[in-house]
Amino acid sequence: MLYLRDLWRRHRRKVLVTAGVLGSGYLLYKLYDAHKRRLIDLERQLANERENDEFIKAQMQLHFENIQRIADTTTLPHAMPYLSCRIAEDLNLSHLMERLVKGKDQPNSLSSSEKLELWDRLKILSFTRMVVSIWAVTILSLYIRVQVNILGRHLYIDTARGLGSSYLLEEADLIDRDDQQKFLASADFLANHGLPKLISSMQTVATEVLKAKQLRDFFNTAILHETIMQILDVFLSMGSPHHWVDCLMPEDPRLNKLAKTSSDETNPPEFTKFDQLMVETREVLSSAEFSNVVELSLKAVAKALVEEKGFQSGGGNLTNGMPLARLLPRIAQICPTLVEEPSKNQFIQIIQSVPEVGLFFTLLYSNMSAS
Numbered sequence: 509m510l511y512l513r514d515l516w517r518r519h520r521r522k523v524l525v526t527a528g529v530l531g532s533g534y535l536l537y538k539l540y541d542a543h544k545r546r547l548i549d550l551e552r553q554l555a556n557e558r559e560n561d562e563f564i565k566a567q568m569q570l571h572f573e574n575i576q577r578i579a580d581t582t583t584l585p586h587a588m589p590y591l592s593c594r595i596a597e598d599l600n601l602s603h604l605m606e607r608l609v610k611g612k613d614q615p616n617s618l619s620s621s622e623k624l625e626l627w628d629r630l631k632i633l634s635f636t637r638m639v640v641s642i643w644a645v646t647i648l649s650l651y652i653r654v655q656v657n658i659l660g661r662h663l664y665i666d667t668a669r670g671l672g673s674s675y676l677l678e679e680a681d682l683i684d685r686d687d688q689q690k691f692l693a694s695a696d697f698l699a700n701h702g703l704p705k706l707i708s709s710m711q712t713v714a715t716e717v718l719k720a721k722q723l724r725d726f727f728n729t730a731i732l733h734e735t736i737m738q739i740l741d742v743f744l745s746m747g748s749p750h751h752w753v754d755c756l757m758p759e760d761p762r763l764n765k766l767a768k769t770s771s772d773e774t775n776p777p778e779f780t781k782f783d784q785l786m787v788e789t790r791e792v793l794s795s796a797e798f799s800n801v802v803e804l805s806l807k808a809v810a811k812a813l814v815e816e817k818g819f820q821s822g823g824g825n826l827t828n829g830m831p832l833a834r835l836l837p838r839i840a841q842i843c844p845t846l847v848e849e850p851s852k853n854q855f856i857q858i859i860q861s862v863p864e865v866g867l868f869f870t871l872l873y874s875n876m877s878a879s
Contacts, residue, residue: 583652583692584850591644591699592847598707599637601840604630627723631832634839635718636711639739641846642813643706643752644698646805649856650865651756652695654792657873658785659683659691687782694757694786702755709755713742721832728829733814740806750794760790792872801868805859809846812858816842 608626611618618626662683698706717739727735744752792798813819819826819838826835850856859865 583656583695584649584856587648587652587695587699588645588847588849588853590696591648591703592844592849594699594703595637595641595644595847596844598703599633599640601630601633601637604633605837605840627833630836630840631718631721631723632711632715634836634843635714635735635739636707637843638813638839638846639714639736639743640707640710641843642736642806642809643710643740643743644703645846645853645855646809646859647752647756647802648695648698649850649859650798650802650805651698651789651793653869654789654798654872655692655695657869658788658792659688661873662785663688683781683785687780687785690782691785697757698755701758706752706755709746710739710743713739713746717742723831723833725832726829727826727832727835729814729819729826731829732819732826732835733810736810736814737807740810744802750799753790753793756793757786757790760787797868797871801862801865804862804864808858808862809855812855813842813846816845 604626607618608623608630611623611626717735721735814826819835819842826838845853846855847853
């Protein structure tokens with residue numbers, strides 16, 4: 509017993525240190541093991557989230573592609589024929605052509621001044637109809653694609669809330685069917701309400717650009733393309749920035765709501781989901797990125813138009829050049845092809861094939877900085 513006490517007295521410090529080291533080591537091991545398990549659980553959770561996000565991205569990509577097909581096969585084919593009819597009615601050139609043909613067959617039926625006036629009106633209205641058609645087919649096809657991408661993303665968010673993606677959950681806000689239909693129906697605003705203002709503005713610009721152009725002046729592909737782009741450029745730059753948006757869609761609903769709120773503070777008007785969709789659309793159309801897409805698309809359509817076979821066949825062709833008087837009937841003949849139904853419309857296909865157009869709508873759908 510004395511031996512043990514003596515042994516303890518002599519080695520107590522060593523024993524205590526050894527026990528402390530062993531205890532600390534065990535505690536560190538337990539801490540390390542718990543930390544390792546937490547890391548494994550975290551990595552598994554992150555892997556599941558990545559897998560879920562990849563699934564969501566794949567679903568959104570598939571939905572994006574379906575949305576583009578809906579625009580091409582449903583929405584645009586509904587809106588384009590009506591717009592085409594309205595342009596043909598409001599810019600009907602047949603009565604001018606008939607009077608000129610009659611004056612040629614019956615020389616005494618028109619005086620020289622009447623013939624010159626008719627030719628001048630035909631010149632202005634032919635170019636007006638051509639640039640209105642170029643602008644309308646370009647802007648309407650882009651506008652409808654903006655609509656279906658904005659609406660499509662909202663609807664996907666509504667239906668994807670159960671997939672567990674936080675960035676979708678935060679934006680979820682259901683859109684009822686009436687608001688959807690009302691929103692898509694606004695694609696007819698140009699044909700129903702905006703066309704007279706568009707025609708008037710384009711005709712004013714065409715008159716100014718063409719005032720120095722005489723019927724005997726020589727026109728070839730380059731001169732026609734330059735004249736078309738000059739009219740379009742002047743139209744786009746006139747007045748306030750993005751003034752042309754008012755031809756395409758109703759005025760900003762926020763202005764109406766603000767006016768009504770200030771006049772009746774006790775019953776402020778409700779800002780509906782439809783209003784929100786229209787505001788988002790207007791913001792996209794007023795963006796610098798969309799303006800760039802419009803400019804590139806207009807140039808592509810104008811380039812394809814002047815190379816159209818209708819300009820290059822028959823007695824003489826535009827590549828070699830012809831007097832303006834001989835060009836005007838061809839313009840009148842080709843204008844309807846610009847606003848043909850989408851399945852037959854090569855110009856819509858040309859717009860869709862512009863690389864910047866595809867990129868713009870990819871960014872818009874994914875809600876990146878396209879507006």
